[in-house]
Amino acid sequence: MAMKSKHQRLVLAVIAIIAVIGAGLLAASALKDEAAYFYAPNDVKVKGVEPGKAIRLGGMVVGGSIKKQADGVTIAFDVTDGKATVPARFTGIAPDLFKENSGVVAEGSFDDKGVFIANNLLAKHDERYMPRELEGLEYNATTHQMSSERQMKAEQQQ
Amino acid sequence: MIAELGLAALWMSAALAALQLVLAGGGLWSGKKAVAEKGALLSGVRPVAVAQGALVTLSFLCLLLLFLRSDMSVALVALNSHSAKPLLYKFAGTWGNHEGSMLLWVMVMGLAGAAVALFERALRHDTHVATLGAQAAISLGFYAFLLFSSNPFARLNPAAPDGQGLNPLLQDPGLAFHPPTLYIGYVGLSVAFSFAVGALLTRNVDAVFARAMRPWVLAAWVMLTIGIVAGSYWAYYELGWGGWWFWDPVENASLMPWLAATALLHSVTVLATRDALRAWTIMLAVIAFSMSMVGTFLVRSGILTSVHAFAVDPQRGSFILALLLIYIGGALALFGARVGTVREGSQFEPMSRESLLVINNLLLTVILGVVLIGTLYPLMTEAFGHQVSVGPPYFDRITGPLALIMMLAMVAGPLTRWRKDKVGVVAGRLLWPLLIMIATGAVLFVLGGERMSILSFLGLMVAGGVALGSIAPLFKRNLRRTPLFVWGMVVAHLGCAVSLAGMAADSAFTSEKLIAMAPGEKVETAGWKLHFDKVGPIAGDNWSAMQADMTVRRGGSVDIIHPQSRFFSNPPTTTSEAALLTRWNGQLYVVLGEQLDDGRWQMRIWWKPFVTLIWYGGLMIALGGVLTLIGRERRGWALKLRKSHAQEEWA
Numbered sequence: 001m002a003m004k005s006k007h008q009r010l011v012l013a014v015i016a017i018i019a020v021i022g023a024g025l026l027a028a029s030a031l032k033d034e035a036a037y038f039y040a041p042n043d044v045k046v047k048g049v050e051p052g053k054a055i056r057l058g059g060m061v062v063g064g065s066i067k068k069q070a071d072g073v074t075i076a077f078d079v080t081d082g083k084a085t086v087p088a089r090f091t092g093i094a095p096d097l098f099k100e101n102s103g104v105v106a107e108g109s110f111d112d113k114g115v116f117i118a119n120n121l122l123a124k125h126d127e128r129y130m131p132r133e134l135e136g137l138e139y140n141a142t143t144h145q146m147s148s149e150r151q152m153k154a155e156q157q158q
Numbered sequence: 159m160i161a162e163l164g165l166a167a168l169w170m171s172a173a174l175a176a177l178q179l180v181l182a183g184g185g186l187w188s189g190k191k192a193v194a195e196k197g198a199l200l201s202g203v204r205p206v207a208v209a210q211g212a213l214v215t216l217s218f219l220c221l222l223l224l225f226l227r228s229d230m231s232v233a234l235v236a237l238n239s240h241s242a243k244p245l246l247y248k249f250a251g252t253w254g255n256h257e258g259s260m261l262l263w264v265m266v267m268g269l270a271g272a273a274v275a276l277f278e279r280a281l282r283h284d285t286h287v288a289t290l291g292a293q294a295a296i297s298l299g300f301y302a303f304l305l306f307s308s309n310p311f312a313r314l315n316p317a318a319p320d321g322q323g324l325n326p327l328l329q330d331p332g333l334a335f336h337p338p339t340l341y342i343g344y345v346g347l348s349v350a351f352s353f354a355v356g357a358l359l360t361r362n363v364d365a366v367f368a369r370a371m372r373p374w375v376l377a378a379w380v381m382l383t384i385g386i387v388a389g390s391y392w393a394y395y396e397l398g399w400g401g402w403w404f405w406d407p408v409e410n411a412s413l414m415p416w417l418a419a420t421a422l423l424h425s426v427t428v429l430a431t432r433d434a435l436r437a438w439t440i441m442l443a444v445i446a447f448s449m450s451m452v453g454t455f456l457v458r459s460g461i462l463t464s465v466h467a468f469a470v471d472p473q474r475g476s477f478i479l480a481l482l483l484i485y486i487g488g489a490l491a492l493f494g495a496r497v498g499t500v501r502e503g504s505q506f507e508p509m510s511r512e513s514l515l516v517i518n519n520l521l522l523t524v525i526l527g528v529v530l531i532g533t534l535y536p537l538m539t540e541a542f543g544h545q546v547s548v549g550p551p552y553f554d555r556i557t558g559p560l561a562l563i564m565m566l567a568m569v570a571g572p573l574t575r576w577r578k579d580k581v582g583v584v585a586g587r588l589l590w591p592l593l594i595m596i597a598t599g600a601v602l603f604v605l606g607g608e609r610m611s612i613l614s615f616l617g618l619m620v621a622g623g624v625a626l627g628s629i630a631p632l633f634k635r636n637l638r639r640t641p642l643f644v645w646g647m648v649v650a651h652l653g654c655a656v657s658l659a660g661m662a663a664d665s666a667f668t669s670e671k672l673i674a675m676a677p678g679e680k681v682e683t684a685g686w687k688l689h690f691d692k693v694g695p696i697a698g699d700n701w702s703a704m705q706a707d708m709t710v711r712r713g714g715s716v717d718i719i720h721p722q723s724r725f726f727s728n729p730p731t732t733t734s735e736a737a738l739l740t741r742w743n744g745q746l747y748v749v750l751g752e753q754l755d756d757g758r759w760q761m762r763i764w765w766k767p768f769v770t771l772i773w774y775g776g777l778m779i780a781l782g783g784v785l786t787l788i789g790r791e792r793r794g795w796a797l798k799l800r801k802s803h804a805q806e807e808w809a
Contacts, residue, residue: 012435031532
């Protein structure tokens, strides 16, 4: 079943277009399941996150909240955005700049008890390399209020 | 003085690029007669391209010298270097920043253009001129970018007392190696882009053109492959996370051109050998370098945060975005306008090597599309106010299965004849690889395959079949008479199987132990006995560290390894230097964490069976490319040599 000479190019072009559309559909369906949204603790309180769903939780580590467990490699800490606070746990070697009263983005999911189980921590590295979500974020340790340049800009615009 | 010389050389290279563009464009515009006359036009453009390459290299050498001399009156040096830095990092630090890396980019582009001017002999003269013109047009945009928004030679007045230092994560021999190789590959693809534009402008898309373009594509692809492999290994040992690929947007930025270049490499071979897939090959050449530019936009515009994104500057972002739109849009418009004049190439049957290569191309394109969407999606959602991250779960889930299917097509391709073959016969040739695959699967299952993830299980299974299938083209051949380019293909395809086996083994068999231990304590994991002897401070060139001594035993062998936690003062940063112990069957990977209040130290210990196969396989893929390049071009080189000898004898 030889393809007619006029048709082969057309057939190939159609196949190529189908492949590209296929890639788009494939990507869209996977993105729906796998994309991890960024939540601040207050978003978690307001919107709720189902246990097991992969998200990024970002905010400030509450002062005095970091507790080392007996095994030496698990830590429990609280993350706050000034409006709500979420308990979190991490097993592993925390980045050096993971500190109390300092910003953190944790990747992971909630367990059934509402504790955020982080499997990765991103801390502010230096001014040239930090998680994008923490850019310009300031935390006032006495008032426990957070402010970010972004938020302020957004509020001004509103 | 040096800085001014470098800047002047850069301006002059830009002027020469403009001249090159005008000469080529004007010459082609004024009519074809002059072109036909033994390439009089070409001999005019050629020296300009060579001079441009030489001057931009001079400019780069000036910057290199400024870094080596730690000239703190130059802003870039003051911001990114430090006088107490070891010499290697002063040298490599030249491109460990935004401006320097862009200068490296235009230097590679200028040198690639010079190489096309000097060494290309097979291309029709008018196409050659148009190609050099296109190369100059792209260079010009990036020269403008450097000169107007990223001047590497800007002075600092008054000069800084000392520099701010280089990001310690970059202070590693990997910095001397990974960026240059990656850039040569990345930017080398601009040659393929220029060839495609040149061929479209002069209506010259055929097998002869493809044979001229192929070595340039192959060379760029080899360097890109080496650059990616080097980057992957560097990230693996430097970041201390035990992973070899993170689907970081910046990694994707290097993977996307590679996927396109791999597709291009195969389709240009179809065009060169069988004169088919003409329009498709041109399209891929445009896409490959477009992906390099998209990658540069992602990395250099500062819209992504990563260790690669040196500076955040919206003006630069819009500049690169504009360049991107002009070049990609222009090339696509040209393609649209001229594709009708590209005559259709030779026909082939649905069951033929061409068809299998089409499948390979389509799968590579689909993977490319999926990676591109996954990389851009967070940027698009952010524009609408949602912050989203797309990570390994997304990429693994789609690219994994697609890559496995592609591997199967890769085995079938070389075992199928060009133009026309019989399904039954091909199936017969595939019998043994298939049996090996099933046997591998059975053995794995008996050994406890149900504990693995389905993807690693299938990966190991396919790797077994592909390993045999990729050497199958050598069966029943006289090995001595087998052309070198066939060896090249076999080695590269075998490399894919080796690499796949490493990836699957790493994800299936890696064992990890996370523990806090005090000096004098012991731990056992995955057949290894580790004894934590002691820990103490040591000093390096521009860092101090806490270093642990650990005695590790397995079987009869005893080794001492030294994981470190390093502190750099300029800028103040701590990095962890993992200790790696390589055995033929895997790597032991130990990271020293922080000290606890009770005196214990955190330790993270991995045993990663056969993980090194990932990079050995990658290097085999590059080696295969080198063999093919030599095999294909040797005849041409021999001919050229003979010609020049003959000329000397005549003289």
